[in-house]
Amino acid sequence: MPLLKLENIYKKYNQGELAVMALKDINLTIEEGEFVSIMGTSGSGKSTMMNILGCLDRPTEGEYYLDGEDVAKFRDSKLADIRNRKIGFVFQSFNLLPKLSALENVELPMIYAGAKRKKREKTAMEALAKVGLGERVRHKPNELSGGQRQRVAIARALVNNPSILMADEPTGNLDSRSTVEIMEIFQKLNDEGATVVMVTHEPDVAQFTKRIVVFKDGQITDDHPVVNRTLSGGAEI
Amino acid sequence: MNLYECLKSSVRNVFSNKMRTFLTMLGIIIGISSVIIIVAIGNGSQAAIEKEFDTFGTGTLKVSLVSSKNIDTRDLLTMDDYYMLKDDVDGMKYIAPTYSGSNSAYVKLLDPTETNKASITGSTGDYKFINNDTLLYGRYISDNDVEMRNNVCVIQDTTAQKVFDECDDDVIGQKIKIESWKGTTKLTVVGITENTDTSSSEYSSEYPEEIIMPITTCMKVFTGSALSGLSIIIDNPEQSEAMQTKILSALSNFHDNSDKYYIEDSTDIVDSINSILSYVTIFISFVAAISLLVGGIGVMNIMMVTVTERTKEIGIRKAIGAKNKDILLQFISEAIILTGMGGLLGLIFGWFGALIVGKIVDITPIMSISAIVGAIGISTAIGIIFGVTPAKKAAALDPIEALRFE
Structure with a gap:
């Protein structure tokens, strides 16, 4: 059974009189352990795809199986629960809460999951260590660099042991050095078994992944494995 | 969460x-x-x-003469009314006639050159219950005092302190001097009550000393016979209305007049x-x-x-x-x-x-x-x-x- 399976997905937006078809008849399967980048120009439907994959939005039509459950017709609270337990989000603008420390930001998903304080702190510290941010955990986001902030965000996405990591242009706000560092982290997590889906419009960044799905005008126009993959892992890059 | x-x-x-x-x-x-x-x-x-109102006594009826109407001498309330009501009207627990001695009376203090204003009330033994007085030493004025026109009085603990510089059993039997335009009267203190009016102590000198004496003696000293009123505590406060009617009609019959008296119920006021x-x-x-x-x-x-x-x-x-x-x-x-x-x-x-x-x-x-x-x-x-x-x-x-x- 695939981890993620989309069948005949349509998404229609009603903008006044005009109906915009953002996604047209999308069929996509992602297996456990894949590292997929979704590419496309703006307006291609890749963000809409991301929102539906991340259970932030529901398709107008079609079925979406996540871990065998058809989540396309779930109620709001059920979707919130899926987002909490099965999906970890990483955003372009980090989206950390500015008043909370790095550690508290990472703890947040566990608070909504109802975990006890001791367990939360332990798990959050582990997640921060995993992304190479063992120190500075008591600092507020504005006291951290862009790369460090994105590490906090990744730690937050990991902390509830999700089935899938969803990253929306995770390197869009970072310099090239931090971009490589962040992509290394994603690769490392993927090597350890995590399924990662990443939206990006930069081909260089997509080269770090294993599979590229290209969107255009709301449809998938290309879906191919990455050849000559950029590998970090070792000393170089 | x-x-x-x-x-x-x-x-x-x-x-x-x-x-x-x-x-x-x-x-x-x-x-x-x-x-x-x-x-x-x-x-x-x-x-x-x-x-x-608690110290005044709740559930008390106060009978007075209507003021500013054509009042005849025959309409005035006297001791005869008191005896008549006491003998003829049932359902009264206590009844006390009151007679206000002169308001311009003074009581001699410890220092013979100093005096304090005094408010002098003449009444009978039942006044203790009407006024809700607490006796600290000695006894209250009695009906015998009223009958014999004894020169006795009941004073308050605060007054005793000012006049005798002490407040205990030794004060009982001593005499206080009352001065008024009628001359000087000596009264033997037979009892001391508690002054429960907390505000009066604050005014100490201006506030008049409360002195209670037998109504007959009071009338003799201040030469008068008209009561300022009658205070009554009835057996059953629920029947206040009926009692008021009964008392008013008894008085009207007695004086052969109408609408000359009125009754205040203290509970109503509160x-x-x-x-x-x-x-x-x-x-x-x-x-x-x-x-x-x-x-x-x-x-x-x-x-x-x-x-x-x-x-x-x-x-x-x-x-x-x-x-x-x-x-x-x-x-x-x-x-x-x-x-x-x-x-x-x-x-x-x-x-x-x-x-x-x-x-x-x-x-x-x-x-x-x-x-x-x-x-x-x-x-x-x-x-x-x-x-x-x-x-x-x-x-x-x-x-x-x-x-x-x-």
């Missing part, structure tokens, strides 16, 4: 902008503290009035004063309630602004798994913390305010448990009522839209 985490997060948010929080709470603080002041002062004055007081309290509380309403609207306004400001945060929280219910609860609890704290501060300020106002108007404010519970309850309720709309708005935000908000 459990309630503790929700509250912790709300407290943090509320305190992160202290100035705004304080200004928002101000409406609630003012509203609650004014209600507390009004209620505490209202309760205090009610208690003071009740205490005043009741009417209390009802006026409670109307005033309700009215002022209503005004205070308006300030609470305005305060509540202020809270709602700020919460609306907060929701808009924190749209992005709401989007982030939803993206990582916050349910609508979690967001709703968080914003409502922030509103409740705002108003609850406002209520608590209002309670404290109100109590201090009541103490200050009480000092100015000379009333001891009384704080009731129901006022405290009410203040906390009302301010919390305001938080819920005015917090629901902004919180619903926050909870209903679309996560995608909210995340895009900058």
Whole structure:
């Protein structure tokens, strides 16, 4: 059974009189352990795809199986629960809460999951260590660099042991050095078994992944494995 | 998300902008503290009035001659009326005629050159119950004193202190000197009662010394025969109306006149004063309630602004798994913390305010448990009522839209 399976997905937006078809008849399967980048120009439907994959939005039509459950017709609270337990989000603008420390930001998903304080702190510290941010955990986001902030965000996405990591242009706000560092982290997590889906419009960044799905005008126009993959892992890059 | 985490997060948010929080709470603080002041002062004055009437004796009927009507000499109340009512009318527990001695009488103090104003009342033994006097030493004036026209009197402990510089059994049997335009009279002290009127001690010198003597002796000293009134305590206070009719008709028959007398029921007086007081309290509380309403609207306004400001945060929280219910609860609890704290501060300020106002108007404010519970309850309720709309708005935000908000 695939981890993620989309069948005949349509998404229609009603903008006044005009109906915009953002996604047209999308069929996509992602297996456990894949590292997929979704590419496309703006307006291609890749963000809409991301929102539906991340259970932030529901398709107008079609079925979406996540871990065998058809989540396309779930109620709001059920979707919130899926987002909490099965999906970890990483955003372009980090989206950390500015008043909370790095550690508290990472703890947040566990608070909504109802975990006890001791367990939360332990798990959050582990997640921060995993992304190479063992120190500075008591600092507020504005006291951290862009790369460090994105590490906090990744730690937050990991902390509830999700089935899938969803990253929306995770390197869009970072310099090239931090971009490589962040992509290394994603690769490392993927090597350890995590399924990662990443939206990006930069081909260089997509080269770090294993599979590229290209969107255009709301449809998938290309879906191919990455050849000559950029590998970090070792000393170089 | 459990309630503790929700509250912790709300407290943090509320305190992160202290100035705004304080200004928002101000409406609630003012509203609650004014209600507390009004209620505490209202309760205090009610208690003071009740205490005043307690010493006078509740459930007491007071018979007097109607004033400013064509009054004949034959209409005047005399001792004959007293004996007539005592013998002929059933259902009276105590009856005491009163005769006011001159108001310009003085009592000689310890230092022979000094005197104090005295208020002299002539009555019978039953006056002890009418006046609700507590005897500390000796005995009260008796019906025998009345019959024999004995030169005796009952004074208060405060008077004894001033005249004899002591207040114990030794005073009994000693004489006090009363001076009036009728000349000087010596009266033997047979009893000392407790002065329960706390306010009189504050005026010490100006306040007249209360002296009670047998009515017959009093009439002889001050040469008069018309009673200032008759005080009656009836067996059954429920039958006040019937007794009043009975007494009035007995008097009219006795004097062969009509509509010359009237009766006051002290319970009625207390009741009417209390009802006026409670109307005033309700009215002022209503005004205070308006300030609470305005305060509540202020809270709602700020919460609306907060929701808009924190749209992005709401989007982030939803993206990582916050349910609508979690967001709703968080914003409502922030509103409740705002108003609850406002209520608590209002309670404290109100109590201090009541103490200050009480000092100015000379009333001891009384704080009731129901006022405290009410203040906390009302301010919390305001938080819920005015917090629901902004919180619903926050909870209903679309996560995608909210995340895009900058």
